[in-house]
Amino acid sequence: MKPFGRLAYTTARRIGTCKRNVTTSRHFSVESNVQTNIESGTLYEMDLTVAKQLNMKTHLPSQLAKQMDTLGEIVTLVREPTAEVASCMRVVDKHLPNLRLVLWGAFGTGKTVTLNQAVHHAYKNNWAIVNLRSAMELTRRVKEIEMSSFVAGRINDPSNAVAILQNFKQQNQHVWKTLTDLLTEKDYEWSKSERTLKEKPITEIVEMGISAPFLASDCVGAIFRELRRHAKNDKLKVLVAIDDANSLWGKTLVKRADRTYAPPSDLTLVVHFRRMIANDWTNGCVLMVADKKEVADARDELEVSRHTPLELFGEEGFEFIEPFVPIETSNYTESEADTIYNYYVSKNWLASKSGKHSFLPQYILNLPIFLARSEEGRKQLMYLSAFNPYYYERLCAFN
Amino acid sequence: MTTKLARIAQKRWISSTTSTSNMYDPRVFREPITDVQELRKPLDVDDERNFLFVKAMKSDATPVFYRDHVIDKLIRVCTKDGEKETSRRNVHSALEIIKRRQYKAWVKASDEEKKNIELDPFVVAKKGIKNCHPLMKLQGVTRGGTTYQVPFPIEEPEAEFRAMKMMRDICRVRSKHGVTHFKDILATELLAASQNEGSTISAKQELHKTCEANRAYAHYRA
Numbered sequence: 001m002k003p004f005g006r007l008a009y010t011t012a013r014r015i016g017t018c019k020r021n022v023t024t025s026r027h028f029s030v031e032s033n034v035q036t037n038i039e040s041g042t043l044y045e046m047d048l049t050v051a052k053q054l055n056m057k058t059h060l061p062s063q064l065a066k067q068m069d070t071l072g073e074i075v076t077l078v079r080e081p082t083a084e085v086a087s088c089m090r091v092v093d094k095h096l097p098n099l100r101l102v103l104w105g106a107f108g109t110g111k112t113v114t115l116n117q118a119v120h121h122a123y124k125n126n127w128a129i130v131n132l133r134s135a136m137e138l139t140r141r142v143k144e145i146e147m148s149s150f151v152a153g154r155i156n157d158p159s160n161a162v163a164i165l166q167n168f169k170q171q172n173q174h175v176w177k178t179l180t181d182l183l184t185e186k187d188y189e190w191s192k193s194e195r196t197l198k199e200k201p202i203t204e205i206v207e208m209g210i211s212a213p214f215l216a217s218d219c220v221g222a223i224f225r226e227l228r229r230h231a232k233n234d235k236l237k238v239l240v241a242i243d244d245a246n247s248l249w250g251k252t253l254v255k256r257a258d259r260t261y262a263p264p265s266d267l268t269l270v271v272h273f274r275r276m277i278a279n280d281w282t283n284g285c286v287l288m289v290a291d292k293k294e295v296a297d298a299r300d301e302l303e304v305s306r307h308t309p310l311e312l313f314g315e316e317g318f319e320f321i322e323p324f325v326p327i328e329t330s331n332y333t334e335s336e337a338d339t340i341y342n343y344y345v346s347k348n349w350l351a352s353k354s355g356k357h358s359f360l361p362q363y364i365l366n367l368p369i370f371l372a373r374s375e376e377g378r379k380q381l382m383y384l385s386a387f388n389p390y391y392y393e394r395l396c397a398f399n
Numbered sequence: 400m401t402t403k404l405a406r407i408a409q410k411r412w413i414s415s416t417t418s419t420s421n422m423y424d425p426r427v428f429r430e431p432i433t434d435v436q437e438l439r440k441p442l443d444v445d446d447e448r449n450f451l452f453v454k455a456m457k458s459d460a461t462p463v464f465y466r467d468h469v470i471d472k473l474i475r476v477c478t479k480d481g482e483k484e485t486s487r488r489n490v491h492s493a494l495e496i497i498k499r500r501q502y503k504a505w506v507k508a509s510d511e512e513k514k515n516i517e518l519d520p521f522v523v524a525k526k527g528i529k530n531c532h533p534l535m536k537l538q539g540v541t542r543g544g545t546t547y548q549v550p551f552p553i554e555e556p557e558a559e560f561r562a563m564k565m566m567r568d569i570c571r572v573r574s575k576h577g578v579t580h581f582k583d584i585l586a587t588e589l590l591a592a593s594q595n596e597g598s599t600i601s602a603k604q605e606l607h608k609t610c611e612a613n614r615a616y617a618h619y620r621a
Contacts, residue, residue, distance in 0.1 A: 398495040
């Protein structure tokens with residue numbers, strides 16, 4: 001584990017993108033935050049009630065959400081990327097511009113899982129959480145659009161905006177009281193009849209947006225603005241966690257009136273999230289995932305796109321998110337695979353016996369040599385999955 | 400349309416054996432060793448395989464720890480349009496679904512009930528297929544212009560195939576309109592069949608009833 005301290009962060013700001021092997025002598029510990037110890041190589045359990053509150057079922061990859069259902073618990077492995085994210089979050093301070101982290105890596109190496117572990121970590125340390133399940137939902141899964149009355153040419157997305165506000169409300173129940181104590185800066189005139197006055201709790205904006213879908217996109221912008229303002233004034237720390245963040249600079253499927261596809265900068269929600277990513281506010285951490293989903297075409301068998309941040313964010317996106325700390329996710333090491341294997345065995349999840357010996361009596365079948373839990377099975381699971389976490393889990397699922 | 404003369408000229412006869420054509424020249428190629436323990440043993444010095452080529456290993460003969468004859472055959476039977484990968488994904492997903500359902504039941508069960516719940520999806524699937532094995536088959540025999548459905552005895556491999564085919568056809572019909580996927584229906588069928596319930600078991604029992612009803616025609620067996 002290579003701790004990132006204030007030195008690494010400021011160096012990153014000056015140089016541009018910072019390489020992973022820049023180390024510091026020791027990291028600063030900011031007093032009021034991050035008490036829990038995150039050690040890589042250990043299993044990390046998330047309490048089920050907390051997971052429900054954080055809406056983990058929709059945010060985690062579907063296989064892990066099913067594990068939540070079947071095994072009755074969410075246990076994930078803490079790996080180096082999570083430890084790095086946790087130590088980066090320790091550095092967040094009201095004097096420093098927001099710390100931008102980009103999780104990148106090959107398919108199935110744990111980007112989304114690390115993001116959700118960080119969200120849980122933020123919950124435990126009483127941060128405010130702005131979590132977007134996938135930026136592709138804003139650009140590609142837009143059911144209905146409305147032209148914005150606030151800025152000409154911008155396109156509102158009522159259903160996604162309401163979903164974002166509901167998710168925000170659900171995930172921030174642990175700091176809802178703190179948020180209610182924070183007051184709005186100015187009068188918000190949503191429309192001719194609806195308005196939120198000055199010096200009112202900012203949670204009213206959230207309620208307003210949920211109750212009126214046609215105002216929701218503007219409410220999202222307002223709540224984000226208030227969060228940034230109050231973070232600057234050191235009232236709370238904010239974690240902005242966006243999965244598939246490179247989609248904010250990618251392709252859209254939203255058609256304008258003249259039947260051309262709108263660029264993402266024309267969508268209000270995309271603009272609001274980009275403002276959250278911009279480093280003009282302090283006391284926050286922005287965790288983004290660069291995912292190949294945006295760029296890769298499943299039907300194109302000739303081209304293989306790269307999974308590096310520059311390739312996925314594009315020139316424009318990359319310039320916007322610079323300077324950031326890139327955190328690479330990788331395949332399992334043997335010890336990590338062993339940890340997961342032992343966990344599955346302890347939960348009785350690995351059940352298979354070698355089929356061709358089924359004519360043998362049960363007491364022989366229970367001998368280690370015939371089980372997926374045997375030494376042979378343990379090794380083969382690692383090699384067949386090529387140490388890729390996703391394929392490892394898939395192999396363990398049906399065995 | 401070739402005439403009889405032309406056919407003789409081309410030296411093609413209607414063969415009575417199952418399959419004689421082979422892409423591999425039998426003088427030059429030998430079967431691969433699929434068992435890892437066997438593979439580790441050194442070959443005899445005068446073994447002919449030292450001097451011959453080896454056929455390519457089939458994709459369902461690889462020495463993985465979850466290699467199972469019944470499941471592999473089920474994958475082959477459910478393959479459509481040569482898309483074995485899709486079929487493999489479906490069958491393995493069905494096994495996963497079986498495992499999840501059994502696991503949930505196992506977690507809730509009391510200690511005595513726990514012993515009766517089988518968590519291994521391979522064992523459940525094999526038991527399900529075994530329970531669906533028909534004991535006889537009906538074959539059409541034409542006598543004097545009428546085709547009679549005559550009950551015939553059946554070998555184990557064919558019984559296994561027929562069981563899988565019945566199950567596959569039922570699952571395909573049910574998943575046709577896309578609301579439920581093939582893997583979910585296959586999982587339900589296998590789980591039910593292992594308890595001697597479900598549509599495939601009923602289909603097998605219908606077959607047995609028809610065989611019993613047509614037992615008079617057994618005299619037509621050649």
